[in-house]
Amino acid sequence: MGIFDALNTAVGGLQAQSFALQNISGNIANASTVGYKGIGTSFEDLVPDSTTPNKQVAGGVTAFAQQTITTQGTVSSSTVATNMAINGDGFFSVQKPTSITDNQPVFSGTTDYTRRGDFQVNSNGNLVNGAGYYLMGVTVDPTTGNPTGNVPQVLQFQNNFIPAQATTAVQYAANLPTQPKTAASTSAATGTITAAGGLNPADFSSNPLAIGTTSYLDNTTTGTPVNNKLGAAITSATLLSGAAGTDSIGTDFAAGDTITVDGQTITFMASGASGNNQINVTDSVGTLLGKIGAITGVTPTISSTGAITLHTGTSQSLSASSSNTTAFSALGLTSGLSQTRTPSSGNGAVVANDMTAFTNESISGGAVTAYNAAGTPINLQLRWVKTDSASLGGAHQDTWNLFYQTSTTASGGQTAWVNAGTNFTFASDGSLSSPTGSALTIPNVSVDNLSLGNLTINISSGALTQFASTSGAATINQIQQNGFAAGQLQSVAINNSGIVVGTFSNGQNIDLAQVTLSHFNGTNYLKALDGGAYQATTESxxxxxxxxxxxxxxxxxxxxxxxxxxxxxLIVTQQAYSANTKVITTANSMVQDLLNVLR
Structure with a gap:
């Protein structure tokens, strides 16, 4: 019976190779199918019964499918924002509707699994792949970004609406110039806060500095008119005892005489004077006034009548005296004079009448569109003013105030800009030394009668600095707020974290859902379904x-x-199939020979 067994075995071989050919054909046909996992063929020999090993004969064969689900396919980029791929282990959870009722899918509740990620949004707002499977995931709270559950559901994004969110905080980062180039600074007297790019409260009808801040307005002392002469300004007058038509100090002051201003002594020299604390007796009155100005911060001036005006300048008070009272009197000044600067308390606001001075003595701090509780857009304008400068010497330090515009239509004595109420001070290395916290709260912010309430300005560590800038303007590195108007969903996309992100009509990108992945202990034992989906089995x-x-x-x-x-x-299978047909041909020939013997 060996010949007939050979025939049966050869037929089994043909069946096994046919099964392998079918798998090869399916793999080649699906070479371009998204997420397709090829099926290999596993051959198993069938051993016939035998009483002893030496009587054992070769058996038949059968073929089984061998899954390659765990083998990764090539990942390529796509122009569709809702397409996605899995790198490594995992499956998308999906469901396929059993029917459609009133244009809505009806699901059986059975979850299938796939790696086919060509999902797109359909008319109902579901994410459906090319094989008709609906994506599942968990929704995300749009406010906190946290998942609202842990059981995947079929996702749907249709007519999603987010209400308006009022602005409560502004994230701010900027560099303020060491020397602001304001309109007023170019024409201001040397040594004044205005010349340093700052704001002079004396130029305002009401002090705009922060409430509780005391500043000192510049006071002056003017001497009696005498024959003082500064350069060629007075051509017919004489200067003290100097020759007519000259501006030399002459013989009134002698070498060794001194003038003391605010505790600093200027000594007269016969010649060879150097620095701000020495002057030659042959120098001009202009040179002397320059030396005094270097001390007070404001250079004294001479009127057409020859009267000298001294300024309190950057100090709270002015004092001046001389060892030669006669010569000092000849300048029209009284030795031992003193003058105290007038204190002025800040009210934290700029009125409309002072807008020109404010604009000329401040720099832009940027602008941002904020939103109130109703979602109304509000243009929040900011400006910086330098209220003190380390360049003035002494105890002065670089200090700034921040203002916001509260009214664009203010007039007369109405408030146009409001001081945020905080003194921002900087160290010599440009770092912010005060305030030390990362947040500043401005109470009751209102712009053109639209209320924003309490507004927090968040300034992270190192975000606000004061470094030299050739432009003299503030460099705004970041100005972002957390409010927005109400919005309607426009489109969705899936990011690399598996988050479904919705883009709304108000420009906001909100996290809507989290795509969930699942895995199996026996991945290659999943049951394949149409469309690249799989079903869990006992073995998987x-x-x-x-x-x-x-x-x-x-x-x-x-x-x-x-x-x-x-x-x-394919080549190997073809050869094996041909070889099996040859066995059948040979066995048939042998049977024919046997039948011929019987005839």
Whole structure:
């Protein structure tokens, strides 16, 4: 009976090779199918019964399918924002509707699994892949960004609406120039806060500095008119005892005489004077006034009548005396004079009448569109003023105030800008030394009668600095607020974290859902369904939510079929099939020979 067994075995071989050919054909056909996992063929020999090993004969063969689900396909980029691919282990959870009722899908509740990620949004707002499977995930709280549950549901994004959110905080980062180039600074007297790019409260009808801040207005002392002469300004007058038509100090002061201003002594020298604390007796009155100005911060002036005006300048008070009272009197000044600067308390506001001075003595701090509780857009304008400068010497330090515009239509004595109420001081290295916290709260912010309430200005560490700038303007590195108007969903996209992000008509990008991944202990034992989906089996085990793989947005995983490898298998299968047919031909010939013997 060996010949007939050979025939049966050869037929089994043909069936097994046919099964392998069918798998090869399917793999090649699906070489371009998204997420397709090729099916290999596993051959198993069938051993006939035998009483002893030496009587054992070769058996038949059968073929089984061998899944390659765990083999990764090539991931390529896609122009569709809702396409995604899985790198590594994991499956998308999906459901396929059993029917459509009133244009809405009806699901059986059975969850399937796939790696086919060519999802797109349909008319109902569902994410559906090319095989008709609906994506599942968990929704995300748009405010906190946290998942609202842990059980995946079929996702739907249709007519999503977000209410308006009032602005409560502004994230701010900027560099303020060491020397602001304001309109007023170019024409201001040397040594004044205005010349240093700052704001002089004396130029305002009401002091705009922060409430509780005391500043000192510049006071002056004017001497009696005498023959003082500064350069060629007075051509017919004489200067003290100097010759007519000259501006030399002459013989009134002698070498060794002194003038003391605010505790600093200027000594007269016969010649060779140097620095701000020495002057030659042959120098001009202009030179002397320059030396005094270097001390007070404001250079004294001479009127057309020859009267000298001294300024309290950057000090709270002015004092001046001389060891030569006669010569000092000849300047029209009284030795031992003193003058105290007038204190002025800040009211924290700029009225409309002072707008010109405010604009000329401040720099822009940027602007941002904020929103009130109703979602009304509000243009929040900011400006910086320098209220003190380390360049003035002594105890002075670089100090700034921040203002916001409260009214664009203010007039007369109405408030146009409001001081945020904080003194921002900077160290010599440009770092912010005060305030030390990261947040500043401005109470009761209102712009053109639209209320924003309490507004927090968040300034992270190192975000606000004062470094030299050739432009003399503030460099705004960041100015962002957290409010927005109401909005309607316009489109969705999936990022690399597997988050479905919605883009709304108000320009906001809000997290809407989290795509969940699942894995199996026996992945290659899943049952394949149409459309690249799989069903859990006893051998695969139940789905386990969570996977080690990661999601790539705007990407697709291709088929894991290797065409070259499949062609190689095709050749081997063809040869094996032909060989089995040869066995059948040979066995048939042998049977015919046997029948011929009987005849």
């Amino acid at each position: 085990g139940a789905a386990i939510i969570g996977a080690s793989g990661t999601i790539s947005g705007s990407s697709l995983e291709g088929s894991n079929t290797d065409i070259a490898d499949e062609f190689t298998k």
